[in-house]
Each structure stands twice: as structure tokens, then as C-alpha cells.
Amino acid sequence: MNTILECKSLTKKYSSLTALDNVNLTLERGRIIGLLGPNGSGKTTLIKLINGLLVQNSGELLINGKSPNPETKKVVSYLPEKTYLPDWMRVSDTINFFKDFYQDFDEKRAYDMLTRLQLDPSRRLKSLSKGTKEKVQLILVMSRQADLYCLDEPIGGVDPAARDYILNTIISNYNENATVLISTHLIADIEKILDEVVFIKNGHVTLHESVDDIRSKEGKSIDTLFREVFKC
Amino acid sequence: MxxxxxxxxxxxxxxxxxxxxxxxxxxxxxxxxxxxxxxxxxxxxxxxxxxxxxxxxxxxxxxxxxxxxxxxxxxxxxxxxxxxxxxxxxxxxxxxxxxxxxxxxxxxxxxxxxxxxxxxxxxxxxxYFPEIKDGFALVFEQISLQLGSYANLFYIELFVLIIVSIINNILMVYVSIAIGQLINGHKILGSIGAYIVISVIIQIVSVVALGVFSLILGRTIENVSALPQILFPLVIIGLVVTNILYYWGTNFLFKRKLNLD
The missing domain is CATH 1.20.58 (Methane Monooxygenase Hydroxylase; Chain G, domain 1)
Structure with missing residues (x-):
């Protein structure tokens, strides 16, 4: 079984707006995939559906062949675009929290990464800047041995130096059975680590191809192609 | 978990x-x-x-x-x-x-x-302490005197009633919040609104239920032993039913209609 995520005619409507319209998408294991599209194109909606934070109006979404439920949540590691950790906690409390709830959480790896980024585990989240909180969240999420990582805008709020470290972390931490789905519009920064891209526009998947194929066929970078496809 | x-x-x-x-x-x-x-x-x-x-x-x-x-x-x-x-x-x-x-x-x-x-x-x-103590002793004495063999039932029901109403108060807030979160941008206001609406409905239903039961039961209510025999059980059943409804509603909304900003 090589498929990790399968969407069949997936449709999600908000009261007046169709966020995802009849999306068919199959993601294989062992890839780093960019979910690329302008603001409001449906990226976050798709990621929220994968994580069971929303329920689709019609169609099917399967992770390892199962609809989102507590079992699939065990194998999906999700980084939302929000700072979602309770701010009264210390960094070490958040590590204990993850250790308690996720069997695949590697505590040692989390502490190693904290040390590398010179973050003090005894600090309260309240006292950290927004970018630092995002780093802590990313460390927690990437310290899991998940099958599917969903990273929603993982590099938006952090400085370029940390950005490089984070991207390296993503590449070096995922294993051959895992897939990383990264939603972003900062394409130039992450282009070099992507295996595949999914372009999404107004709730439709307009392109799903490997980066190598695009480069050889179109002869241009993903960033350039994106700017052309989504030209305003 | x-x-x-x-x-x-x-x-x-x-x-x-x-x-x-x-x-x-x-x-x-x-x-x-x-x-x-x-x-x-x-x-x-x-x-x-x-x-x-x-x-x-x-x-x-x-x-x-x-x-x-x-x-x-x-x-x-x-x-x-x-x-x-x-x-x-x-x-x-x-x-x-x-x-x-x-x-x-x-x-x-x-x-x-x-x-x-x-x-x-x-x-x-x-x-004041001796007086307060005497006051409470008198209350307990009167309860045994008036209710006789129902006194123990009365205490058990009172205990259940207290627990069930504590849970009722909490769950009513939970379901109001679960309803309020459906309204984008006005989640707190929506929750307060939902709470008020539910309160009004509960008030109306209880008044109607009280009227119906007093018509049916009529004079039997006059006896104090009706408290453990009829009134408390009815109130407990009413609270348990609303508790189930609140819980089910909250769970349904969280499962199917979660709407985080």
C-alpha cells in the first residue's frame, strides 16, 4: 500500500462559498509535496479536512484507507498556521504533552532540536516571540514519526536563517515511508526541497506533477510557473 | 486516553x-x-x-x-x-x-x-454556633418526622439531584458554546444568545410540565412525602433528559460542525 492520502470528489462548502470543488487527489508515500496556491484557494481547507477539523459536504477523504478519526490522527502530524499551544505552558510542558498523547513522539529529538535553535525548555510560551513559538511548534510536529506531515505555512513567520534550518529539519527528519505536505505561497524558499507540487486554484486542483517533470517539460522553475499560472 | x-x-x-x-x-x-x-x-x-x-x-x-x-x-x-x-x-x-x-x-x-x-x-x-447547630438538628428531626420511612430516600434523591443539576448547569454552558461557535466572528455573543434561548425554552417547558403534573396529580402533592415520592424523581428525570440532550448536541456539533477560526 503506497498511497497515503486519497481524495475522491471531495467538496467542501461554507455557507456561500465553495472552498473545495470536486477535488480528486492521490498522494504517495515518501514524497515532499508542495500544496501551492494563492490566498483563499482552499489549501487550509484541505489540510483541515485531513485533520478532521472540518467535515466535507460530499466526496471522500482517506488516510491510509480510512476516514479521519482518532486512528488516523495517530499517524498525521499537523502544524496549523495558528500558534496553538497554551501560552501558560513551559516549552518542556508542551514536550510532555506531546509525549503523553502521541506514541510516535521522540522526546530526545525534540530536545536536540531545541538545543540547536538555542531555545530554553524552561521558558514559558507567553514570554516567547511569535516566530519563536512557531519554531517550538515545528519542533514538536517534526519530532513525531508520522506517516503524513501537514505543514500549513510553516515558514511564514520565521527569519530566513531559521527557515533554512527548518527546511533541513524537514528533509532530514522524514523517512521513506512518510509524506510531507507543505502549504505555502513562499515558493522560492521551499522549491529546492520539493519532489512534487499540487497547484490549487479556487477550490480546484489544476496541476499535480513531479518537480523534475515540470522543469524538463516547461523549462522553468516552479516559482516562475506559479507566477504565470496565478497571474492576477 | x-x-x-x-x-x-x-x-x-x-x-x-x-x-x-x-x-x-x-x-x-x-x-x-x-x-x-x-x-x-x-x-x-x-x-x-x-x-x-x-x-x-x-x-x-x-x-x-x-x-x-x-x-x-x-x-x-x-x-x-x-x-x-x-x-x-x-x-x-x-x-x-x-x-x-x-x-x-x-x-x-x-x-x-x-x-x-x-x-x-x-x-x-x-x-452563634450552638444556635446554628440546634437549628440544623431541628431541620433533620423534622425531615425524619414528616417523611418517616421515606427520609433515607429523600437524602439519596437530594444528593443525586445536586449532582445532576451541577452537571446540568455545566452542560448547558457547553452546548451554548458549541452552538455559538457556529457563528463566524461572533462566537461569544452567539454563545450568550444560545444560552438565553435555551434558558427561555427550559423555563417554558418546566412551567408547562409543572402545570400538567399538578393537574394530573392534584391533591396527592399536598402530602410532604410527595417530595421524595413524586417531585424529586420527576425533576431528576427532567434534568437527566436535558443532560443527555445537551451532551448529545455538544458532541454532534464538535464532530460534524466544528468551526475553528
């Missing part, structure tokens, strides 16, 4: 509530001491008055803070950005509700017992 949720829920709530109970305990002991001294003149009377005042405030604080914090905790932890963490844990929405409900119920009971204990301790140092 419920055990782990409970553990973290206790950790998150006790960091505020335990210090609060500690303040109540300290002020209880201080007030007991100054009242026991029986000094009603001079500078010492002012100090004792001040301590009594602080004590009364601390009792009010325990009631208010416990209630508000239980509600705030549910909203903050599940309906704001923290909801992204909680609802993506490998647990069912019902387990999230259970952990919150159990801990909230427990804190409400603990705060009630703490206040009662504290009042007994403080009043045991005053000259």
Missing part, C-alpha cells in the same frame, strides 16, 4: 484554583482566630473587621472564579487557537467533553465543600 486528558485538565485548572482554595483556607484560619478572641473595641476590632471582610470576599471569589474559570477553560481550550491542538489529538470529541465535564463537576463539588467547611470552622468560633 481519557486518563491522560484528565491529567492535563487537572494540571491546567489546578494552577489557578488550588491557590484560590489556599487563600480561602488561610483567611478561614485567620478569621477563626480573630473572631475567637472576642475583641470588639479599639484598633484590634478594625483589624478583625478587615479580616472578616477579606474572608467574605474570598468566599465570593471561590464561587465566582470557579464558575467563570470552568466556562472560560472550555471556551479557550476548545474553541480558540488551542482547539487546533485539542481536536487533532488522537481522541474522540466525546473524550474531550468527558474530561472537561468530569473536572469541572469535581471542582464545583470541591468548591462547595470547601466553602461549607470554611463556614463551619469560622462559625464554630462564635457564640
Amino acid at each position: 481519557l486518563g491522560k486528558l484528565l491529567k492535563h485538565e487537572f494540571k491546567a485548572t489546578s494552577r489557578l484554583l488550588l491557590p484560590l482554595f489556599l487563600i480561602l483556607a488561610v483567611l478561614t484560619i485567620m478569621d477563626r482566630i480573630v473572631l475567637g478572641l472576642n475583641v470588639f473595641e479599639g484598633i484590634f476590632a478594625t483589624i478583625s473587621g478587615f479580616i472578616t471582610f477579606a474572608y467574605v470576599i474570598s468566599i465570593i471569589a471561590v464561587v465566582v472564579v470557579t464558575t467563570v474559570f470552568v466556562i472560560y477553560r472550555f471556551y479557550k481550550n476548545l474553541m480558540t487557537d488551542e482547539g487546533y491542538l485539542m481536536f487533532t489529538l488522537p481522541v474522540k470529541p466525546s473524550e474531550l467533553i468527558n474530561s472537561k465535564l468530569l473536572v469541572a463537576t469535581l471542582w464545583t463539588i470541591v468548591s462547595t465543600i470547601a466553602i461549607l467547611l470554611s463556614l463551619i470552622i469560622v462559625f464554630s468560633g462564635t457564640s
